[in-house]
Amino acid sequence: MPVWLREHCWRQTASAVYLSLPVRGLRVTSANIFCTDQYLKVSIPPFLFEAILYAPIDDTNSTAKIGNGIIFFTLYKKEAAMWDSLTLGNADKEKMQYLRENAVLKAHEKAKEEMEAKKVTKREHKKYALEATMKLEEAERKRIEDLKEKERQKVTKELELWKKQQEDAEKQKRVQKEAELREEVEQLKEKKKGKMNKTQIPSEGTSKTRLKPTKGCHASYGMFSENLKEEQLPAPRSAATIKINFTSRVFPTALRESRVAEEEEWLRKQAEARRTLSADLSELEDLKEEEKNPDWLKEKGNKIFATGNYLAAVNAYNLAVRLNNKLPLPYLNRAACHLKLRNLHKAIEDSSKALELLTPPVPDNENARVKAYVRRGTAFCQLELYTEGLQDYEAALKIDPENKTIEKDAEKIRHLIQGTMQDS
Amino acid sequence: EMAAGLDRPQVVSHAQQALNYTLFDCKWVPRSARLLCLGSAARGSGLLQLYELRGGRLALLREIEKAKPLKCGTFGAASLQQRYFATGDFGGNLNIWNLEAPEIPVYSVKGHKEIINSIDGVGGLGIGEGAPEIVTGSRDGTVKVWDPRQKDMPVANMEPLQGESKRDCWTVAFGNAYNQEERVVCAGYDNGDIKLFDLKTMSLRWETNIKNGVCSVEFDRKDVDMNKLVATSLEGKFHVFDMRTQHPTKGFASVSEKAQKSTIWQVRHLPHNRDIFMTSGGTGSLHLWKYEYPAKRSKKDSEGAEMGVAGSLSLLQNVTLSTQPISSLDWSPDKKGLCVCGAFDQTVRVLIVTKLNKV
Numbered sequence: 001m002p003v004w005l006r007e008h009c010w011r012q013t014a015s016a017v018y019l020s021l022p023v024r025g026l027r028v029t030s031a032n033i034f035c036t037d038q039y040l041k042v043s044i045p046p047f048l049f050e051a052i053l054y055a056p057i058d059d060t061n062s063t064a065k066i067g068n069g070i071i072f073f074t075l076y077k078k079e080a081a082m083w084d085s086l087t088l089g090n091a092d093k094e095k096m097q098y099l100r101e102n103a104v105l106k107a108h109e110k111a112k113e114e115m116e117a118k119k120v121t122k123r124e125h126k127k128y129a130l131e132a133t134m135k136l137e138e139a140e141r142k143r144i145e146d147l148k149e150k151e152r153q154k155v156t157k158e159l160e161l162w163k164k165q166q167e168d169a170e171k172q173k174r175v176q177k178e179a180e181l182r183e184e185v186e187q188l189k190e191k192k193k194g195k196m197n198k199t200q201i202p203s204e205g206t207s208k209t210r211l212k213p214t215k216g217c218h219a220s221y222g223m224f225s226e227n228l229k230e231e232q233l234p235a236p237r238s239a240a241t242i243k244i245n246f247t248s249r250v251f252p253t254a255l256r257e258s259r260v261a262e263e264e265e266w267l268r269k270q271a272e273a274r275r276t277l278s279a280d281l282s283e284l285e286d287l288k289e290e291e292k293n294p295d296w297l298k299e300k301g302n303k304i305f306a307t308g309n310y311l312a313a314v315n316a317y318n319l320a321v322r323l324n325n326k327l328p329l330p331y332l333n334r335a336a337c338h339l340k341l342r343n344l345h346k347a348i349e350d351s352s353k354a355l356e357l358l359t360p361p362v363p364d365n366e367n368a369r370v371k372a373y374v375r376r377g378t379a380f381c382q383l384e385l386y387t388e389g390l391q392d393y394e395a396a397l398k399i400d401p402e403n404k405t406i407e408k409d410a411e412k413i414r415h416l417i418q419g420t421m422q423d424s
Numbered sequence: 425e426m427a428a429g430l431d432r433p434q435v436v437s438h439a440q441q442a443l444n445y446t447l448f449d450c451k452w453v454p455r456s457a458r459l460l461c462l463g464s465a466a467r468g469s470g471l472l473q474l475y476e477l478r479g480g481r482l483a484l485l486r487e488i489e490k491a492k493p494l495k496c497g498t499f500g501a502a503s504l505q506q507r508y509f510a511t512g513d514f515g516g517n518l519n520i521w522n523l524e525a526p527e528i529p530v531y532s533v534k535g536h537k538e539i540i541n542s543i544d545g546v547g548g549l550g551i552g553e554g555a556p557e558i559v560t561g562s563r564d565g566t567v568k569v570w571d572p573r574q575k576d577m578p579v580a581n582m583e584p585l586q587g588e589s590k591r592d593c594w595t596v597a598f599g600n601a602y603n604q605e606e607r608v609v610c611a612g613y614d615n616g617d618i619k620l621f622d623l624k625t626m627s628l629r630w631e632t633n634i635k636n637g638v639c640s641v642e643f644d645r646k647d648v649d650m651n652k653l654v655a656t657s658l659e660g661k662f663h664v665f666d667m668r669t670q671h672p673t674k675g676f677a678s679v680s681e682k683a684q685k686s687t688i689w690q691v692r693h694l695p696h697n698r699d700i701f702m703t704s705g706g707t708g709s710l711h712l713w714k715y716e717y718p719a720k721r722s723k724k725d726s727e728g729a730e731m732g733v734a735g736s737l738s739l740l741q742n743v744t745l746s747t748q749p750i751s752s753l754d755w756s757p758d759k760k761g762l763c764v765c766g767a768f769d770q771t772v773r774v775l776i777v778t779k780l781n782k783v
Contacts, residue, residue, distance in 0.1 A: 052458060061715065105743070128434055147724060151434055151778055152436045152437075152438075153435055155436055155438070156438065156480060156776075158478075159477070159759065159762065160479060162457075163477070166455070168757070206458075215765060233554075234555050234604050236571035236579055237557075237569070237579035237580060237623065239574075239578065239580065240580055240626040241580070241582070242582045242583075242627060242628055243583065243584070243585045244582055244583070244628060245585050245588050246584065246588065246613065246617055247616070247633040248589045335466045378441070
């Protein structure tokens with residue numbers, strides 16, 4: 001329950017009401033005072049003062065002065081008239097309630113309107129600022145454009161002038177040339193005469209000397225000077241060849257073509273493959289040292305293959321694979337053995353495994369990949385799976401387009417496929 | 425700040441012309457305001473067009489069609505009177521044309537087995553001394569030097585050793601032609617090799633590798649004791665070599681710059697100032713550079729051998745003209761600052777670079 005503050009006193013003039021409200025010892029701020037055009041409330045919990053004013057006031061211009069334990073209100077009346085009392089007396093509770101709420105609503109609306117007004121002004125200010133900046137920038141840009149334009153025009157004029165000079169110079173030369181031509185013709189005529197008369201022609205010496213200094217003079221005089229120049233030119237060089245070689249690289253492609261990342265990966269994989277020994281060495285204790293080396297075993301296998309003992313070769317490759325199943329070559333060569341032994345499915349398996357291990361595809365492992373494709377292709381064909389076989393042959397051709405044998409075999413397979421298609 | 429910016433050389437666009445064929449090279453006709461464009465027409469033939477600069481526009485004077493697309497051309501070996509134009513085409517043929525009567529070439533040889541990527545000429549135009557010669561570099565990995573007075577056989581041939589895998593030669597340039605005997609050819613290859621051939625001793629004088637394919641090489645002046653060589657490459661890098669001092673093992677000193685993110689297609693030195701050059705890039709931009717010499721151009725190394733000291737580069741200006749690579753560039757030898765460039769957007773542009781006197 002609020003404690004009502006009732007000790008107030010007031011006086012009035014025609015246009016204003018002066019209300020004095022003691023608030024002894026209480027701290028009052030503007031937040032505690034709420035005023036609309038007909039309702040005034042001071043709430044300093046738990047104290048409360050409320051007044052429903054007799055007549056409306058101008059709440060925007062009215063003031064409240066806080067100090068010395070009193071709040072002094074100066075309320076400007078909307079209508080200049082004398083009030084009978086400060087408040088509307090005898091209002092019932094409902095009316096009071098209604099008036100209170102109304103007041104609050106009104107205050108809200110007012111606050112909203114003010115906010116809106118503020119927003120609008122802010123927006124307009126921003127717009128103005130933006131336009132001003134834009135104008136400044138525009139002006140700057142224009143200034144630069146103008147300067148550039150001036151330069152352009154100046155330069156164009158100079159160019160035209162120069163062109164004209166060139167043309168004039170050419171014209172002059174032409175005129176000069178014609179004049180000199182005429183002179184020469186006359187000279188020759190006179191010379192002929194002169195020979196008969198055995199007299200020197202005075203102009204000859206002078207005209208000749210006039211020639212030499214002017215370089216770039218035209219055709220007929222060109223003939224004289226050109227001949228002389230020919231003698232001055234050195235003979236054509238005696239033909240020779242300089243042999244060169246190009247900077248070698250670890251990988252034979254230039255930087256722009258290099259697939260360095262892939263090539264590095266391939267190298268890394270190889271290195272790793274060599275390092276890992278995938279077999280359980282305890283089983284293989286009775287093997288000789290060299291027989292534990294997969295490379296040596298692969299070489300041994302190759303030798304045995306060459307002698308035609310395919311089963312033994314398979315054994316050697318098997319052991320190599322057991323020791324290190326990351327090396328592609330034992331699989332590749334074992335596939336060759338299986339082909340010879342007509343274990344076609346095993347051949348396909350091994351070629352596939354080899355191809356798997358031969359990624360990423362780089363020029364380094366080109367040869368191996370071609371062999372793998374060809375072997376797998378052959379196995380497919382022998383199983384009469386010609387389309388798969390052809391696919392592998394074509395893959396091999398893509399890597400090695402120059403290989404004639406692969407080309408021929410691919411052709412044969414194509415014919416076979418077409419033949420079977422025709423039959424069915 | 426802005427004022428300082430405007431004191432630098434500006435690249436002003438003067439004229440441009442849209443073409444209906446792929447433009448591979450453009451060259452000024454010496455002693456004139458005319459220029460030649462050459463390239464490949466859509467129907468697979470070669471085109472040569474002669475334009476004249478008339479008041480801010482390019483007027484087509486003449487169009488010549490040839491069997492094979494043309495890749496490159498030069499006036500370098502032509503006399504000033506005749507101004508014959510040498511071209512290399514996609515079929516490996518070197519032809520020299522008289523533009524007044526272009527039906528039959530003045531000189532023709534099937535010099536290479538594959539496209540001639542680059543051509544240069546020396547000894548003509550009243551510059552330098554010695555016999556006029558033309559050098560061509562081809563995808564077949566060889567570099568050949570031709571004398572128009574000798575039919576069919578090159579006077580020098582730089583080819584890979586027997587059994588050596590070949591690399592495309594992308595660019596060639598003459599240099600050091602300061603008297604009648606001396607001459608060098610510099611060639612750049614697609615694997616980053618740069619080789620310097622001495623034609624007087626017929627030997628390989630120097631080679632190096634700059635890791636990325638070499639798109640363009642040029643000496644700052646062909647007809648002086650070799651001074652500087654610029655080599656541009658893929659991935660936006662170019663190198664400037666100081667060619668005055670050759671160290672027995674380290675070769676020539678160089679400074680390099682990574683200017684653009686993409687390939688630098690061409691470098692061309694300003695004929696009027698050999699320390700200024702322009703590079704053109706795959707992003708359609710042009711960069712104008714100035715080379716500053718160091719305080720001392722050579723010093724002694726720990727063993728007392730002379731080695732060169734490279735200077736420094738400063739960027740004077742850059743401008744982006746196109747979205748496609750600018751593949752060809754040529755300064756006019758007659759008007760300072762006038763240049764033409766051709767891009768793969770089938771446009772040839774004439775530009776004027778201002779304020780080069782103040783640099």
